[in-house]
Amino acid sequence: MNDTVMFDAVASPDKATVVFTPSGLRGEFPVGTSVLQAAQQLGVDLDSTCGGWGVCGRCQVKLSTGDFPKHGINSRAEHLSPPTEVEVSSETNVLENGRRLSCSSKILGDMVIDIPSDSQVHQQHIVKEAGDHDIDNEPAVKLYQAQVPPPNMHEPASDLRRLQLLLLQQLPVAHLNCELAVIQQLQPALQSGERHVTVAVYHTAGNQAEIIAIWPGVKERVFGLAVDLGSTTVAAHLCDLTDGKVMASSSVMNPQIRFGEDLMSRVSYVMMNEGGDREMSVVVREALSGLAQDAAIKAGISTEDILEMTIVCNPIMHHLLLGIDPTPLGSAPFALATDWAVTVKASELDLHLNPQARAFVLPCIAGHIGADTAGVILAERPDLTDQVTLLVDVGTNAEIVLGNRHRLLAASSPTGPAFEGAQISCGQRAAIGAVERVRIDRETLEPRFKVIGCDLWSDNPDFARETANINISGVCGSGIIEVIAELFLAGVINADGVINSAMAEKSPRVVADGRTFVYVLYEGDKTLCITQNDVRAIQLAKAALYAGIRLLMDHLGVSSVDRIGLAGAFGSHIDVKYAMVLGLVPDCNLELVGPVGNAAGTGARIALLDRHKREEIEQVLRRVEKIETAIEPKFQDHFVAAMALPHLTDEFVELGKVILLPEKTQAVATEGSSRSRRRGRARKV
């Protein structure tokens, strides 16, 4: 994945390595190349409409400085040419925002360049979009107006008391405290607002409330940020707290990636490096502040008007965000420091919002089951239905929730990152140029595919023209599931997962590679092959997932489930039929299986907009039975059994026929494309 594309013969002192985030694309370029040119050569998704003349202001980028041991890069400010006049005089305030125009910036040395989401033509496919859940708008932070009577020596009372008396007429609370910072601002606000002020009140459990901000005169809107803090991607939705509307969304790669791609390598980094946890806390907090600023700019508001942030994340991100050493989460017994929701001042986490803003971090469930799963439960509420519901959120681990209103179980299964395209020879993240859909002709074994950034299949006559500017660079998670399932359905891979050497005689695409065989999916600038190791990696991942699910089914005493919700980016993009072909999830009526979108992020948004749900989720979580796969002997049994690719059940025979029928392929592909299906399908059933 991190192969450096060489744009000249050999690396030399006159060349510099550039890594673009969030795509992860990298290349070597002659010193003096503009950042825009480099991005275009690599196929980085970077907007530019004026042809590099510094006029459109769309190609803004941001230099990430510091040491990036993961990339072997020391990215320094002086590795970028000084700002040009064009940038200084730009009307977009590019420099003030800490950005550069990539067309005017020349590469002088190694560097990491971030493409802000508003500089991308195609918003990143890993952006987790805010769904259209119906959420009661009862936020923790509410605005109240008051015309405060002037002080009066005949009835001495402090200005705060006068204000509180008015507010208590509007507020159904027993106590109304007031932040010292507000007391400090109270009299100046009363004076400049001619005794009319707007206050923000933060409501907490048990009818407690506190005045946390004050403005002179009328203030109409304040905002909150719901954050899904993933180990790879951080996504935020800026919501208007007065009506619950999503004003802007923003996402960024988790900057901790420089310390380790996966969570366990980040924990290792902490164990090996004194102060490593602090380093990682700092960068992730900065990323959250950056997202807040980015979303605020998009929505045309000030970050001063953001009064709350709610956050979902896995346990290790949770501890790193909160400044808790995650080392105990790296080995048995995987003890969380806290499994309560955490409410703190955002400033305690160094988040640059309103100085009095609060941060609410949803509770983790167990050492491997995080606040993100709490968010999924809050979004999907399996505890409110009689249906036995299976919720699966696949990341580096798979978090699994199973149950209904009577019992609810949760576990985490160590799938590894194969489903995300890591540990796969041609794997890559879902970004422009990644193969995401694959069909293989059952007779000729010739593939057809689609890549992110183009709507056409590769056998379309216009495909070559439409993808001329796209660098077909790898296969993303959904593409890998499809290509392996298709290879299985086409008989190239047998039930044990072995690439059948006999097929080499049938098609030149199956070729020997040492003692095993590979399937050549694509030959272009880069050759994309599916190797025996790739198949093994997917087998291991899917066996872990399936075994975890079966373990929970055993504990619940059920042999089938009533509905399956696939959460997260993986769940949104995977074609569930192929997931069933590979046996990722148990048999279930296909109509009752579907993506539930970024349910974790939705959970953060629900918690942001409806404070009562915060108490509810804490109550629900107390009932969740946590199953630790590591100490369950049956997990190993299930795991071994699940390594095989499943025999086709009757339903799968039907499904197989549909997929096999050449004339139906196009229709199925369209119907099955997660990008054309809307989230929430599983909710309807």
Next chain:
Amino acid sequence: MNDTVMFDAVASPDKATVVFTPSGLRGEFPVGTSVLQAAQQLGVDLDSTCGGWGVCGRCQVKLSTGDFPKHGINSRAEHLSPPTEVEVSSETNVLENGRRLSCSSKILGDMVIDIPSDSQVHQQHIVKEAGDHDIDNEPAVKLYQAQVPPPNMHEPASDLRRLQLLLLQQLPVAHLNCELAVIQQLQPALQSGERHVTVAVYHTAGNQAEIIAIWPGVKERVFGLAVDLGSTTVAAHLCDLTDGKVMASSSVMNPQIRFGEDLMSRVSYVMMNEGGDREMSVVVREALSGLAQDAAIKAGISTEDILEMTIVCNPIMHHLLLGIDPTPLGSAPFALATDWAVTVKASELDLHLNPQARAFVLPCIAGHIGADTAGVILAERPDLTDQVTLLVDVGTNAEIVLGNRHRLLAASSPTGPAFEGAQISCGQRAAIGAVERVRIDRETLEPRFKVIGCDLWSDNPDFARETANINISGVCGSGIIEVIAELFLAGVINADGVINSAMAEKSPRVVADGRTFVYVLYEGDKTLCITQNDVRAIQLAKAALYAGIRLLMDHLGVSSVDRIGLAGAFGSHIDVKYAMVLGLVPDCNLELVGPVGNAAGTGARIALLDRHKREEIEQVLRRVEKIETAIEPKFQDHFVAAMALPHLTDEFVELGKVILLPEKTQAVATEGSSRSRRRGRARKV
């Protein structure tokens, strides 16, 4: 008061002005003089037992750097000679504590030198000592031990939850929250304490509680600091929160004095100087941190172990401490920003205690009636008795509380600082060398007096020898009351307050001074005279005090009171008989009048040691009727009437006889000396 004593003919570039705090004594000295010599020449109370050889380490001082416009001094580090070898090698760590040995430090330029209280031989007489009130020991901060079971994968629960479950068995609280800082330290503490930890729990109203600190293993004691933050003096008592004992006391001059001697000049400074309130907040917060450190050193503990500070102060100090602009308190309608108690993290006030320590500031009552009066009420509890109680706390303003369990009234009367020795030609603060007791022979008009620092009367044959090292420099508040009352009783001053010119014929001590006459009390290095203006200043002050008291009596509908408690340093040192002679307070059985000590500071200590009293005082204050003297026409009437020195009532005739009887004088003086009487006399009745 700020007359510079000249120790050489004229000021020249080879001379430097040195001001010593907290005494306020100042002088000019040839460059090269040691700080110890200068202090000794001025009679500054500075310890030294080795004769200036740098051996005893007792003469430690601290240079106060910065601009002191009040003193016309720019005190700079380079105005003091560099540290000597003696200081570097001193075993007292003098330099590390930011101090110098005064015997080794030479004066090179103008400077302000602070004498830490532990370098004083006689602790300052304005030190407010902790009384021996019986206080229930139910502090907000309590320690609890817990042996936390190890994590267990079969019953996953966070370490915090395991700890809380244990604590909730010991604690009668509904909720037990936990500071993020403690969550961060929890697992390391569990590890190093082998799962045994001690936690500090902060209890608040309504059975809420929060874990605010954690230690591995057993922690036996934590501490709290009760602070009386006066406009002139700041005094602190360090208490062991586990048993309520006072461990150490410490006091310091309020460093805001450099911005203005009295409160109104400090408010003016804020109005005239952008950011002036911030400047004053900073210095007073630094002073509180310094007191905490000083007290901690004395008690041999770390400031890290101080977990709470409670504070009483007047409204302007209250606002300046809390970072609230006090300007609205400078003019009608004198609106407080808040009249609630304020609880904040001490770190929000930049106080250097335990990082999670809390600060509790008692509530102000009205624009002129502060949290110090709340402290007096909390210490004396007039609301719990049927007796009509009058409590008077004389500072620059006099705070007056009158009432009983049925009604309670409060007012502030603008006495000005005359009772503290300011505005009096020979006046000075109560410090070594100040005249504090005076008797005048009714026939010869010859005076006898006592000065602070010597137990003998001036007519004792040993007086001259005993005061050889004392610079008799002025008359303090109690001395002024006595000398004027004695002059009145001796007929030197008539009922209108006029110094009787006829007396000039009777005694050489009454001499003409322009168109009026003065009484010469003492002729030495400095001549101490009582002028006609001095008498007028005391008349104005006592009239304001009396008028305020009468106004409250009118409102309460009483013509006499059942007991009188005189609070504060003034109340402790004044001889109540003389106060009655001058008519400071209304007629009352002398047995039922007495000092109540530093009742405000006692209130702070009660609030520190018994959290339930915090709620009680808020309840009591809600019932207090605030009387604003400025808008009461009758106040003026009472004021004018009270200017006269009172005719002697029958009781006063008796009293006058006692005082007049020469053979009884000594006995009365001894009995009447506030320094030989213990506080709390009024409480006994």
